Structure formats: C-alpha cells, structure tokens
Amino acid sequence: MTIIDLKPGQCGEIYEMTLDSKIKHKLMEMGMTPGTSVQFVRTAPLGDPINIKVRGFNLGIRRDVAMNITLK
Amino acid sequence: MGHSYALTGNPNSGKTTIFNELTGSAQYVGNWSGVTVEKKEGFIKNSKINVVDLPGIYSMSSSSIDEVIALEYITEENPDGILNVVSASNLERNLYLTLQLMEMKVPVLMILNMMDELSRKNIKLDVDRLKEIFDIQIILTGQNDRKNLSRIKEIDLKGLKSNFARFSYFSKEIQDGIREIASHISLQTLTQYKADPQWLALKIMEGDNKIIEACCAKDAAIIEKAKAIRLIIEKSEGVEFSQLLAAQRYSYLGEIAGQVLIDADGNMDRESVSEKIDKIMTHRILAIPIFLGIMWTIYYITITGLGSKSIEVMEWLISDLFTGAVKALMVTMDVSTWLQSLVIDGVIGGVGAVLVFIPQIMILFFFISILEDSGYMARIAFVMDRIFKKFGLSGKSVIPMLVGSGCSVPGIMATRTLENERDRKLTILLTPFISCGAKMPVYLLFVSAFFAANSHWVVFSLYLLGIVTAMVSGVVLTKVRYKGVESDFILEMPPYRVPALKSVLLHMWDKGKDFLIRAGTIIFAASVIMWFAQSFDLSFQMVQDPSTSVLADFGRLVAPVFAPLGFGDWITSVAFITGFVAKEIVISTLSVLHGVSQGALGSSLTEFYTPLSAYSFMVFVLLASPCFAAISVMKRELGSWKETGFSILYQTGTAYLLSMAVYQIGSLFIK
Numbered sequence: 001m002t003i004i005d006l007k008p009g010q011c012g013e014i015y016e017m018t019l020d021s022k023i024k025h026k027l028m029e030m031g032m033t034p035g036t037s038v039q040f041v042r043t044a045p046l047g048d049p050i051n052i053k054v055r056g057f058n059l060g061i062r063r064d065v066a067m068n069i070t071l072k
Numbered sequence: 073m074g075h076s077y078a079l080t081g082n083p084n085s086g087k088t089t090i091f092n093e094l095t096g097s098a099q100y101v102g103n104w105s106g107v108t109v110e111k112k113e114g115f116i117k118n119s120k121i122n123v124v125d126l127p128g129i130y131s132m133s134s135s136s137i138d139e140v141i142a143l144e145y146i147t148e149e150n151p152d153g154i155l156n157v158v159s160a161s162n163l164e165r166n167l168y169l170t171l172q173l174m175e176m177k178v179p180v181l182m183i184l185n186m187m188d189e190l191s192r193k194n195i196k197l198d199v200d201r202l203k204e205i206f207d208i209q210i211i212l213t214g215q216n217d218r219k220n221l222s223r224i225k226e227i228d229l230k231g232l233k234s235n236f237a238r239f240s241y242f243s244k245e246i247q248d249g250i251r252e253i254a255s256h257i258s259l260q261t262l263t264q265y266k267a268d269p270q271w272l273a274l275k276i277m278e279g280d281n282k283i284i285e286a287c288c289a290k291d292a293a294i295i296e297k298a299k300a301i302r303l304i305i306e307k308s309e310g311v312e313f314s315q316l317l318a319a320q321r322y323s324y325l326g327e328i329a330g331q332v333l334i335d336a337d338g339n340m341d342r343e344s345v346s347e348k349i350d351k352i353m354t355h356r357i358l359a360i361p362i363f364l365g366i367m368w369t370i371y372y373i374t375i376t377g378l379g380s381k382s383i384e385v386m387e388w389l390i391s392d393l394f395t396g397a398v399k400a401l402m403v404t405m406d407v408s409t410w411l412q413s414l415v416i417d418g419v420i421g422g423v424g425a426v427l428v429f430i431p432q433i434m435i436l437f438f439f440i441s442i443l444e445d446s447g448y449m450a451r452i453a454f455v456m457d458r459i460f461k462k463f464g465l466s467g468k469s470v471i472p473m474l475v476g477s478g479c480s481v482p483g484i485m486a487t488r489t490l491e492n493e494r495d496r497k498l499t500i501l502l503t504p505f506i507s508c509g510a511k512m513p514v515y516l517l518f519v520s521a522f523f524a525a526n527s528h529w530v531v532f533s534l535y536l537l538g539i540v541t542a543m544v545s546g547v548v549l550t551k552v553r554y555k556g557v558e559s560d561f562i563l564e565m566p567p568y569r570v571p572a573l574k575s576v577l578l579h580m581w582d583k584g585k586d587f588l589i590r591a592g593t594i595i596f597a598a599s600v601i602m603w604f605a606q607s608f609d610l611s612f613q614m615v616q617d618p619s620t621s622v623l624a625d626f627g628r629l630v631a632p633v634f635a636p637l638g639f640g641d642w643i644t645s646v647a648f649i650t651g652f653v654a655k656e657i658v659i660s661t662l663s664v665l666h667g668v669s670q671g672a673l674g675s676s677l678t679e680f681y682t683p684l685s686a687y688s689f690m691v692f693v694l695l696a697s698p699c700f701a702a703i704s705v706m707k708r709e710l711g712s713w714k715e716t717g718f719s720i721l722y723q724t725g726t727a728y729l730l731s732m733a734v735y736q737i738g739s740l741f742i743k
C-alpha cells in the first residue's frame with residue numbers, strides 16, 4: 001500500500017520510500033522518516049499533486065512521488 | 073560589543089519579522105517559504121550588534137541558491153552567534169535544524185516564535201524542559217508580543233556554552249566513527265578551518281564535498297578512512313548514511329516533542345481553521361474558479377472600482393490645481409515662454425502623466441501584498457502545478473510569476489528558490505511576460521480612451537494573454553533550448569494567516585515610494601530630454617512644430633519597423649524605445665510629445681490610434697523586453713549576457729509577432 005491508496009483524511013505509517021536519493025533525502029530531512037505517520041489530505045483539482053500532512057504541517061508532493069512511498 | 077549574529081531557521085518561521093522588529097527595518101515578510109532570498113544586514117536598535125537575516129533552510133544540506141547563501145554564511149563567515157528562530161507551531165521539524173546547529177557546537181540562542189499560534193491550537197509547551205534538553209537560553213515571542221526580544225541585547229552570545237549531548241541520538245557505530253575520524257583530523261586543519269573537530273568528522277563521513285574541499289582536500293587518508301566507515305555502516309543498515317542520520321535525529325526529536333508538548337484537549341490532529349479554509353480554496357471544482365475570481369476582482373477594483381475615482385482626483389490635482397498654480401506663478405514672474413513650455417509640457421506633462429496612476433499602482437500592490445501574506449500563494453502553486461507541469465515548468469514557478477505581477481524585479485529574484493537550474497532560467501525568462509505594476513498605467517490610459525465601457529475586461533484580457541504567452545513559451549522553449557530533467561515538486565503549505573495590516577500598508581507604501589522616486593528621477597530626466605529633443609532640429613534651432621525636430625527625424629527612421637503593428641508614426645516609435653528604460657515612461661513620452669495636459673491626452677490619442685491599433689500597442693508594451701531594472705536583475709541572476717540577450721530578443725520578438733498578429737488578423741474583421 002502507498003500514500004495514494006489512502007482515502008482523504010486517512011493516515012498511514014511510512015514504511016519505505018523507493019525514490020531517487022536526492023528527493024528522498026529532502027523528504028526525510030523534512031520529517032518523513034520511516035515510521036512517521038502521514039495523512040492523505042486531498043488531491044489537487046487537476047489530479048496532481050496531492051496534499052499530505054506530516055508532523056503537523058501540510059506538504060504538497062507529486063503523485064509519482066507519493067506512489068513510491070509505501071506504508072506499513 | 074560589536075558582535076555579529078546570524079538569524080537562521082526554517083523557511084517561514086518568522087526570521088524577517090523578527091529582524092524588522094530588532095533593527096527597525098522594513099524588509100518584506102510574506103506567508104510562504106522562500107520570501108527572503110538574499111542576506112540582509114542591520115543593527116539592533118540602540119546597539120552595536122549586527123544581525124544578518126538569512127533565507128530559510130530546513131537543514132544543513134541545500135540545493136537551491138537561496139539555501140546555499142544561508143548555509144555558506146553560517147559555515148564560512150563564522151558569525152559570533154546564531155539566533156535560531158524556531159516556529160513553536162511546527163516544533164519537530166524546526167528543531168531538526170536546531171539539532172544540526174548544536175552539532176556544530178556554535179553559540180546558539182533560540183528564539184521560539186509563533187507562541188500565539190501554539191496557544192490558539194490549545195497546546196502547552198514545557199519551555200523549561202526544552203531549555204534543559206538543549207542547555208540553551210530560549211526567548212519566547214509571538215505576534216503582538218515581542219517584548220522579550222530586547223533581551224538579546226543583554227546576552228553575549230559569544231560566551232554561551234552548552235552541554236547538550238550532541239550525537240547521543242546516533243547509533244553507537246556512528247558515534248564511534250565520529251570520534252575515530254575526529255581524532256585523526258590534523259591540528260593544522262583545525263586551526264586553518266575554524267570548526268569543531270567532531271562536527272567536521274561527521275561532515276567528512278557524510279561526504280560533504282564542499283566542506284571536504286575547504287578543509288582537508290589534501291588529506292586523502294582521512295577521506296578514505298571516513299568513507300570506509302560510512303560504507304560499513306551503510307552496508308549493515310542498508311540505508312544511505314545521510315538518510316540514516318536524518319532518521320535517527322527525527323526519532324530523537326519525536327521523543328523531545330513527546331516530552332515538551334502537552335496537548336490540552338488531547339487531540340493534536342484536530343482540524344484547524346486553516347484546513348477548513350483549504351477545503352474550499354483547494355476544492356476539486358471550486359479551486360480554479362475561485363482563483364480566477366480573486367484575480368478578476370483585484371483588477372476590477374484596481375481599475376474600475378477604486379481606480380477611476382483616484383484618476384479623477386489625481387488629474388484634478390495635477391492638471392487643474394498644480395499646473396494652474398505653476399502657470400500663474402511663471403506668468404507673474406515673467407518667465408520666458410520656452411522655459412514655461414519646458415516646465416509645463418516637459419516636466420509636469422511627463423512626470424504628471426505617471427503620477428496620475430500612482431494611487432492605482434499602490435492599490436494593486438495592496439492586493440498582491442494580501443495575497444502574499446495570507447498564505448494563498450502556496451495554494452495557487454499547489455492548484456496550478458498540474459497545468460504548469462504540462463507546459464514544462466513546476467507549480468513553484470507560479471510564485472515568482474505572482475510576485476512579478478507587482479514588479480518583475482522581485483519576481484525574478486524569487487526564482488532563487490527553484491532548485492532545478494532549467495526551471496529557474498526558464499522562469500526568469502517568462503516572468504516578465506506577466507504584466508507588472510509599471511505597465512498598468514499604459515493600459516489605464518489606453519482603455520479609458522478606447523474601451524471605457526469595459527475597461528477591466530480589456531485589462532484582464534491582457535493579463536491572461538501574458539499568462540498564456542508565458543505558458544506556450546514554456547512548451548516551445550523546453551523543446552528547443554531548455555532541455556533537461558524535470559524538477560521535483562515539494563511545497564510546504566503554511567497555515568493561512570490574517571495579513572498584518574501594518575506590513576501590508578508598509579509594503580504598499582514601499583512600492584508606491586519606488587514609483588515616486590522613479591517619477592522624480594528617471595522619468596523627470598527622460599521628460600526633460602524628450603522635451604529638448606522635440607523642441608530642436610538637427611542644427612540646434614528651436615522648432616515651431618515638433619514634427620520637424622530631431623526626435624521626429626529619429627522616430628521616423630524607426631517607424632517603418634512598427635508599421636505592420638498598426639502604427640507608422642514617429643511618436644509611437646519613440647514611446648516604444650523609451651519604454652525599454654521604464655514602462656511608465658511610455659506614457660510620459662506620449663504626454664510630452666502630444667503636448668497636451670493629462671486630461672486631454674486620451675482624446676488626443678484617439679486621433680492617432682484605432683481601438684485595434686490601441687490594443688496592439690498594449691500587447692507590445694505587455695510583452696516586449698522588460699525595463700532596465702529588470703534586465704540588470706536578469707543579468708545578475710542568469711549570470712551571463714548571452715542568456716540575458718537571448719531573453720530580451722525572445723521577449724521582444726514575441727511581442728512584435730503577437731502585436732502584428734493582433735493588428736493584421738484584427739484588420740480582416742474590423743472595418
């Protein structure tokens with residue numbers, strides 16, 4: 001299961017991010033480390049990007065990135 | 073005394089707000105990440121302490137230009153201390169940077185900002201515990217409560233020491249590695265590169281090329297050793313070293329947050345007001361209509377609502393009151409007629425033509441300032457990303473463009489936050505297509521003369537044309553010139569905040585002042601030059617009819633070039649050329665060369681243009697090369713004349729082709 005499989009409002013716990021090391025590092029430094037709870041807030045009107053919430057703040061990331069963040 | 077401190081913290085944590093409070097400056101504050109893109113210095117009021125406001129950073133690694141500026145300042149300029157601004161309403165992530173600063177073992181004073189937001193969320197913070205953990209002093213502050221900041225003057229940061237257990241949150245292997253490498257760093261390196269050995273060891277292990285290059289490029293042994301340790305750790309953990317560090321730091325921060333944050337209602341994740349607003353603003357169906365509606369309303373109020381009143385008042389002030397008084401004065405003083413003409417037709421005509429529109433420019437900036445300060449900007453970027461992606465850009469390019477709708481200069485500067493070099497260059501080139509405040513007076517003059525019935529629609533159409541041109545250019549240019557990898561899109565969306573009236577008014581006044589200064593300097597000078605050039609012929613004889621002047625000769629030389637766009641007269645050619653200096657000069661030029669007062673300029677224009685050629689005129693002004701100020705910023709940000717030259721040619725070429733298309737195709741249908 002990945003972030004985009006969540007329903008709006010639902011939370012999940014990050015298991016692994018299979019991403020390019022640069023963006024992965026950046027997301028981790030913003031607090032998206034394994035075990036962190038993420039909430040899927042909503043999708044943008046045109047279907048991409050998506051709004052997620054981690055450690056109390058809102059973040060916009062693209063769908064193709066979210067698709068590679070698997071949850072426990 | 074005579075210390076120098078650096079203000080550092082996460083983007084949007086309130087550094088500039090605090091800098092302004094401390095120094096009494098008026099640097100721009102806005103509610104999105106990446107407002108400050110260059111370092112700004114100032115002295116704390118009534119002291120010799122220098123503070124430097126830096127762009128925000130999430131961590132000690134960086135990718136965009138603004139972040140590099142902040143990082144280099146902290147690691148290379150050796151400030152006497154760091155004022156770490158931490159947003160209390162976003163504690164864990166803000167403390168990530170604090171941890172990294174503590175790892176450097178430099179003097180840190182924490183400024184815990186946004187305490188008001190925390191209490192609004194009904195969360196309590198155990199400040200004593202936080203102090204205890206980091207073993208540092210903490211200054212609490214929030215909106216409307218900045219009195220604690222005065223304590224900074226009383227604390228000598230240079231003398232601060234902390235016994236914070238840095239690195240204790242890393243696994244044993246990493247800690248051992250740090251100690252091992254640190255013990256091998258030569259004394260020479262340490263004296264040359266003033267840094268803490270253990271921090272240096274960690275950086276070498278991480279493989280931070282910049283620091284390795286600066287401190288110990290020649291010491292191959294230590295680099296090898298650090299690399300070996302790193303590889304062993306990476307192998308046993310199966311994770312990249314730097315990611316391992318991040319994960320371990322955050323797990324420690326999670327513990328800290330658990331200890332210091334006490335949620336009064338036991339419901340930390342309840343929906344905030346901001347999230348409720350977002351339900352509407354980023355709603356699937358409503359979001360885009362809302363955005364267009366907001367932009368339309370801004371232009372409607374600026375142009376028709378408040379604007380037309382302000383023009384009437386200004387015209388009365390300048391044409392009737394001021395010009396009348398000056399004329400009467402000169403007549404009583406028996407001033408020669410040519411000097412009268414210089415003052416009335418040249419100076420007052422030229423400068424006045426611009427002054428008339430200054431209230432409207434300020435109204436526009438008032439609204440842009442509200443957009444920037446409310447937090448809506450980031451939402452526009454979020455909503456528009458999909459469209460921008462189609463056109464070869466990222467949603468983050470929206471922010472420079474929106475800032476550019478006030479003025480291209482800060483818009484171009486704002487591209488520093490774009491990490492991707494290709495995106496940045498392209499956005500710099502495209503931002504001037506977005507109509508700026510200085511172009512607005514030109515439209516206002518023309519729409520009131522030619523399209524009085526639906527003036528705001530015409531202006532809005534120009535605004536849209538600018539956006540469409542930027543978008544289509546994005547597609548074309550990514551295909552032919554700016555090839556390269558697509559960018560990532562990671563965008564923080566800050567909570568909505570009620571714009572502080574003081575900072576909105578200050579911003580508006582600041583921009584209005586810029587235009588007033590320009591009116592008093594370059595526009596004044598240009599008007600005087602223009603008056604002389606239209607008053608004399610090649611043999612320096614004063615002419616009766618301006619159309620026999622040097623300027624007219626020159627204008628006629630260029631005029632054929634513009635004939636396909638709908639105007640073959642010398643005045644328009646001169647106006648376009650002076651427009652390269654500053655956009656508002658276009659109307660000063662028209663005013664001086666038509667030789668009529670502000671009120672009459674509109675009707676004088678109707679003799680020269682048809683509504684179609686008037687529209688073509690506005691299209692050219694909208695899209696052609698930006699003004700000198702923007703060109704020089706473009707040159708600085710692009711770093712090369714070649715790129716800058718290409719941009720100017722591309723913009724002017726596009727302007728030419730599109731105005732020609734408007735005029736030629738329009739001619740087929742009209743008349």
Ligand SMILES: Nc1nc2c(ncn2[C@@H]2O[C@H](COP(=O)(O)OP(=O)(O)OP(=O)(O)O)[C@@H](O)[C@H]2O)c(=O)[nH]1
Nearest residue numbers: 084085086087088089102106107108128186214215
């Ligand atoms: N509620 C609240 N808002 C604040 C406070 N301090 C600053 N703000 C708002 O937070 C936003 C960001 O403030 P800035 O001072 O621009 O933040 P910055 O850290 O300089 O941001 P960057 O330059 O982008 O890194 C603005 O909208 C401020 O009005 C505070 O104590 N409480």
Ligand SMILES: [Mg+2]
Nearest residue numbers: 087088107108
């Ligand atoms: Mg700032």
